[in-house]
Amino acid sequence: MMFLRSLQPIASCSRSASRILPPVAARGPRLTRFVTTRTTPYHINGQTYPLDDHSNVPPTILAKLDRNLHLNPSHPISILRSIIESHFSTFTPVTPSSPILTVTQNFDDLGFTPDHPGRALSDSYYLNKNHVLRTHTSAHEIETYQKGLNQWLLTADVYRRDEIDSSHYPVFHQMEGASVWPSSELYKLPQMNAELASKLAECPLIIEDTSSISPENPYQKSHDPEHAAQITQHLKHSLNSLIFRLFGPIATKDGEPLRIRWIDAYFPFTSPSFEVEVWWDGDWLELLGSGVMQQPLLNRAGVPDKSGWAFGLGLERLCMVLFSIPDIRLFWTEDPRFISQFTPGQITPFKPYSKYPPVTRDVSFWIPDASKKGVTQWHENDYCEIVRDVAGDLVETVQLIDEFTHPKTGRRSKTYRLTYRSMDRNLLNDEISGLQSEVERRTISEMGIEIR
Numbered sequence: 001m002m003f004l005r006s007l008q009p010i011a012s013c014s015r016s017a018s019r020i021l022p023p024v025a026a027r028g029p030r031l032t033r034f035v036t037t038r039t040t041p042y043h044i045n046g047q048t049y050p051l052d053d054h055s056n057v058p059p060t061i062l063a064k065l066d067r068n069l070h071l072n073p074s075h076p077i078s079i080l081r082s083i084i085e086s087h088f089s090t091f092t093p094v095t096p097s098s099p100i101l102t103v104t105q106n107f108d109d110l111g112f113t114p115d116h117p118g119r120a121l122s123d124s125y126y127l128n129k130n131h132v133l134r135t136h137t138s139a140h141e142i143e144t145y146q147k148g149l150n151q152w153l154l155t156a157d158v159y160r161r162d163e164i165d166s167s168h169y170p171v172f173h174q175m176e177g178a179s180v181w182p183s184s185e186l187y188k189l190p191q192m193n194a195e196l197a198s199k200l201a202e203c204p205l206i207i208e209d210t211s212s213i214s215p216e217n218p219y220q221k222s223h224d225p226e227h228a229a230q231i232t233q234h235l236k237h238s239l240n241s242l243i244f245r246l247f248g249p250i251a252t253k254d255g256e257p258l259r260i261r262w263i264d265a266y267f268p269f270t271s272p273s274f275e276v277e278v279w280w281d282g283d284w285l286e287l288l289g290s291g292v293m294q295q296p297l298l299n300r301a302g303v304p305d306k307s308g309w310a311f312g313l314g315l316e317r318l319c320m321v322l323f324s325i326p327d328i329r330l331f332w333t334e335d336p337r338f339i340s341q342f343t344p345g346q347i348t349p350f351k352p353y354s355k356y357p358p359v360t361r362d363v364s365f366w367i368p369d370a371s372k373k374g375v376t377q378w379h380e381n382d383y384c385e386i387v388r389d390v391a392g393d394l395v396e397t398v399q400l401i402d403e404f405t406h407p408k409t410g411r412r413s414k415t416y417r418l419t420y421r422s423m424d425r426n427l428l429n430d431e432i433s434g435l436q437s438e439v440e441r442r443t444i445s446e447m448g449i450e451i452r
């Protein structure tokens with residue numbers, strides 16, 4: 001996708017299927033409308049954002065805008081950030097001030113086609129048709145090059161509408177890293193690459209590079225192929241060494257080498273583009289998207305003489321693995337038993353303070369028929385949004401457990417199992433019944449579903 005779904009933690013999801021395909025003639029943005037029920041404009045940090053038919057940011061999400069987990073030194077997200085910053089010690093750390101960006105900054109400037117699925121209202125949060133909550137840290141590439149920085153690491157919260165389970169949350173954190181060189185310095189790359197390669201050769205590491213330069217994943221025409229190859233090498237060596245720094249100590253404990261895999265990918269703002277995975281717990285874990293910066297983007301940033309690479313890494317996914325954190329909602333808990341366990345600068349396993357019992361509810365309903373005039377296309381993310389809006393972090397998973405089409409009427413039915421569980425306390429049955437009926441009331445009135 002535009003976005004590696006990978007960068008959202010662990011479980012794969014709808015977006016990853018498109019990740020290596022250019023969004024040519026893609027399914028256009030889904031025209032779902034989950035328009036917020038609010039009636040007054042958004043007021044955020046002294047700015048007013050008038051509502052329109054794009055506005056879909058609910059209060060639960062607005063409340064996350066100033067949590068800044070990545071800036072709290074004892075929080076695992078911040079601990080990981082500073083470990084990566086110390087690994088890339090010559091890179092300048094950058095923290096953008098606001099997650100509210102224009103659609104131009106988040107999508108257009110990076111070369112997203114007008115019909116790119118990442119722009120869909122079902123997948124992104126819009127304050128109105130001109131402003132989104134940033135969906136990825138790449139949205140800050142241009143402004144950071146404009147500042148004149150050549151090597152930088154930018155960490156921020158990013159927002160994507162999503163399904164609900166233990167590894168997906170509508171707010172998560174990404175780190176964007178980049179290294180660019182003025183053309184007069186590119187001659188240094190072979191030497192730097194040789195040094196990096198010799199350090200890597202000492203590490204117990206197997207690198208499976210399945211990527212290849214091809215018409216689908218080419219060097220750019222405006223680049224000297226020699227230089228493009230050197231930049232690509234430098235990107236690969238740099239990220240291999242970071243991944244070994246993070247995973248090596250744990251992964252190689254049993255004497256096995258760490259396995260890293262490089263595969264071809266597609267992003268509108270890099271070419272060639274790659275995705276990187278690490279062999280973890282018997283499976284390939286997607287870690288990051290990366291590539292050689294598209295030259296037109298650097299030209300637009302006012303640095304046409306520079307070229308180089310960038311990557312974007314999802315921090316929650318990495319933290320869940322490295323700190324053994326079982327549920328993504330824990331990152332957001334304000335229970336001191338969570339945060340007090342961690343020490344700045346150290347990766348230590350999370351010790352669950354307790355596991356409270358889940359409460360489940362099943363609900364079956366007919367979904368509205370979108371072929372009828374005026375009826376909106378059903379989208380699961382809209383349903384999840386209402387569930388989160390009502391139940392907040394008490395909802396653990398929303399799982400589709402059955403669906404069928406009525407043979408005579410052609411109506412479609414879905415059955416979802418909602419699992420509620422608190423990270424911090426026991427739930428009361430009555431409390432959940434109250435939440436469940438509010439979910440039903442809102443899905444009936446806002447989505448037009450009919451309970452079976």
Ligand code: PHE
Nearest residue numbers: 003004136138289290311312
């Ligand atoms: N922004 C991309 C994503 O969200 C990741 C990426 C960053 C890819 C930088 C290439 C270069 O998936």
